[in-house]
Amino acid sequence: MTEVFTGSWQMITTAWRLDRRKTAVSVVLMIVGAVAAPLLAATLAWMTDQIVAGRAAQAALAGVAVAVLAVAVLTFEHFAHIFYFELSELGELDFDEQLVAVSNGSPGVSHHEQAEHADTLTVLQQDARQFRTGLESLLNSIGLALAVLFTAVLLAVLNPILLLLPLAAVPSLMTGRWAERILDRAKTSTAESTRVALNLFRLSTSAGAAGELRVFRLQDTLRSRHRAAWKATTHGLWRAHLVATWVRAAGQICFALAYVGAMLLVIREAIAGRRGVGDVVLVIVLATQVNQQVTQAVTLLQQLQRMAGAYRRLRTLRALVTAPEPVPVDADPPQGLRHGIELDGVSFTYPGTDAPVLEDVRLTLPAGATVAVVGENGAGKSTLVKLLCGFYRPSQGRILVDGVDLRRMPVEDWRLRIAAGFQDFVRFEFQARQTVGVGDLSQLSSDSAIRAALERAQATDVLDGLPDGLDTQLGKSYADGAELSGGQWQRLALGRALMRDTPLLLVLDEPTSALDPEAEHALFERYASQARRVADTTGAITVLVSHRFSTVRMADLIIVVRDGRVAEIGDHATLAAGDGLYAELFALQAKAYR
Numbered sequence: 001m002t003e004v005f006t007g008s009w010q011m012i013t014t015a016w017r018l019d020r021r022k023t024a025v026s027v028v029l030m031i032v033g034a035v036a037a038p039l040l041a042a043t044l045a046w047m048t049d050q051i052v053a054g055r056a057a058q059a060a061l062a063g064v065a066v067a068v069l070a071v072a073v074l075t076f077e078h079f080a081h082i083f084y085f086e087l088s089e090l091g092e093l094d095f096d097e098q099l100v101a102v103s104n105g106s107p108g109v110s111h112h113e114q115a116e117h118a119d120t121l122t123v124l125q126q127d128a129r130q131f132r133t134g135l136e137s138l139l140n141s142i143g144l145a146l147a148v149l150f151t152a153v154l155l156a157v158l159n160p161i162l163l164l165l166p167l168a169a170v171p172s173l174m175t176g177r178w179a180e181r182i183l184d185r186a187k188t189s190t191a192e193s194t195r196v197a198l199n200l201f202r203l204s205t206s207a208g209a210a211g212e213l214r215v216f217r218l219q220d221t222l223r224s225r226h227r228a229a230w231k232a233t234t235h236g237l238w239r240a241h242l243v244a245t246w247v248r249a250a251g252q253i254c255f256a257l258a259y260v261g262a263m264l265l266v267i268r269e270a271i272a273g274r275r276g277v278g279d280v281v282l283v284i285v286l287a288t289q290v291n292q293q294v295t296q297a298v299t300l301l302q303q304l305q306r307m308a309g310a311y312r313r314l315r316t317l318r319a320l321v322t323a324p325e326p327v328p329v330d331a332d333p334p335q336g337l338r339h340g341i342e343l344d345g346v347s348f349t350y351p352g353t354d355a356p357v358l359e360d361v362r363l364t365l366p367a368g369a370t371v372a373v374v375g376e377n378g379a380g381k382s383t384l385v386k387l388l389c390g391f392y393r394p395s396q397g398r399i400l401v402d403g404v405d406l407r408r409m410p411v412e413d414w415r416l417r418i419a420a421g422f423q424d425f426v427r428f429e430f431q432a433r434q435t436v437g438v439g440d441l442s443q444l445s446s447d448s449a450i451r452a453a454l455e456r457a458q459a460t461d462v463l464d465g466l467p468d469g470l471d472t473q474l475g476k477s478y479a480d481g482a483e484l485s486g487g488q489w490q491r492l493a494l495g496r497a498l499m500r501d502t503p504l505l506l507v508l509d510e511p512t513s514a515l516d517p518e519a520e521h522a523l524f525e526r527y528a529s530q531a532r533r534v535a536d537t538t539g540a541i542t543v544l545v546s547h548r549f550s551t552v553r554m555a556d557l558i559i560v561v562r563d564g565r566v567a568e569i570g571d572h573a574t575l576a577a578g579d580g581l582y583a584e585l586f587a588l589q590a591k592a593y594r
């Protein structure tokens with residue numbers, strides 16, 4: 001219940017923050033519309049008394065009041081809808097934005113990769129769509145609370161025993177839910193025959209199957225199977241509806257008995273002269289409203305619980321992604337690297353799993369070096385890269401940047417000093433200029449910087465092939481968007497990775513897998529000589545993950561990872577001359593090419 005209150009509070013404060021006027025008007029209209037119902041009952045009673053007493057003027061006045069209240073009951077909710085509709089659109093957008101902020105504003109990416117949190121994220125994406133129902137339910141609840149209060153006061157004034165009426169609505173509520181469960185179970189138990197029937201229908205009417213159906217003369221068989229499956233479904237559902245109707249009726253009978261009891265109570269008092277005809281009318285109308293109020297309260301509570309759950313999930317995710325670092329964050333990334341990056345006994349286990357993926361990794365990536373990481377699938381190469389980028393923190397050990405623990409540097413500042421290209425690159429369907437330029441937002445509008453990056457990535461031919469050069473809209477989502485091949489997209493992504501001209505660390509995790517080995521080799525040969533020139537001034541390190549030894553062999557240092565450990569380390573000549581995994585893999589690949 002506390003969660004429902006917290007969620008409701010969050011929802012109403014969000015609406016208030018987004019548009020105070022619309023929130024206030026919606027609340028007032030909903031309240032007036034809801035409270036008008038019990039007031040209508042009271043006014044009807046008053047009008048009846050005036051008619052019975054033969055007071056024409058008062059009866060006419062009461063008649064006008066009844067008409068006004070009836071209009072309020074019927075229309076105010078619709079007018080409120082006009083106001084809160086836009087509000088709930090804004091609310092959905094606000095929820096989406098919070099979700100994007102939580103999802104992308106975090107230092108790490110574990111919430112995307114851990115099944116449990118990825119599920120939460122998926123559920124939250126659906127939840128955002130419920131903001132409208134949530135807000136509507138909240139406004140309805142506020143109105144309903146006041147309507148219930150008014151109804152209770154009116155009933156208590158007539159006879160306090162009538163306050164038991166809401167209890168009489170409980171059996172019909174419970175039987176209603178029981179009936180829903182019966183129907184749900186029937187839907188589940190007939191799901192298979194429904195699916196079979198639908199599949200058979202699709203098969204019988206699809207163009208693809210038309211040929212075989214004729215050749216094998218299957219039409220009649222499929223038709224009779226379809227009929228049998230459909231009959232099974234219909235029969236199951238019919239029985240369930242029959243039972244559900246009886247169950248519902250039983251609940252309604254309970255309320256009907258209580259209703260009759262209440263009527264008799266008031267009629268008896270009216271006959272005894274203690275009550276007027278108006279009071280009888282009042283009970284007739286109020287008792288019906290009580291039944292509706294109880295049912296409505298339960299439905300609203302369920303919807304509020306759903307929305308409150310969405311806010312709880314958002315809070316949990318936010319707490320997860322903004323968990324504080326266990327060490328003080330008090331150091332800036334260096335301007336340039338003098339010694340390099342050291343992995344000091346680094347072990348890593350993915351959150352939510354037991355087996356370590358990296359174990360006691362000890363190595364130094366010297367300043368200015370081009371380092372290749374090789375190893376079999378699943379060895380832990382990409383995980384190493386993710387730790388260097390700060391997507392995850394080591395479970396044990398430290399990553400030292402010129403002797404300073406990486407965790408002490410604000411992750412955002414570290415990210416500004418790294419550049420990265422990944423195998424599963426993003427196809428940003430923007431203008432070509434932006435698709436590449438987002439690699440360095442500060443240079444987004446500098447065509448010369450973008451062209452230089454494309455030159456470094458050897459992707460100028462991709463640009464030359466675009467109808468409007470850098471102005472070309474890319475992607476299939478746009479009617480006039482240019483579609484590129486996988487390799488062309490990857491070259492643009494590589495250009496994006498090379499936008500930052502003075503990174504301390506450039507990570508290239510199989511960013512050229514869609515290129516052929518010769519193209520990859522040529523690209524890296526050129527890139528490596530440039531990188532060495534730049535590294536002379538900044539000490540930048542290039543880490544390259546690749547399965548292609550023709551590229552790997554150019555690196556100053558090669559790290560062979562096997563089962564999460566560093567198995568070998570050295571340059572190509574040394575490793576190839578040895579009898580380790582590198583020599584074995586290199587020989588295998590060389591043989592394949594011969």
Ligand SMILES: Nc1ncnc2c1ncn2[C@@H]1O[C@H](COP(=O)(O)OP(=O)(O)OP(=O)(O)O)[C@@H](O)[C@H]1O
Nearest residue numbers: 113114350353357376377378379380381382383384
């Ligand atoms: N998010 C994750 N959660 C749990 N385990 C993961 C996750 N990502 C990777 N792993 C596991 O970690 C191990 C190392 O994966 P990693 O991606 O680092 O290997 P790799 O050497 O880069 O492989 P490949 O050459 O196939 O890209 C694998 O066993 C993989 O199943």
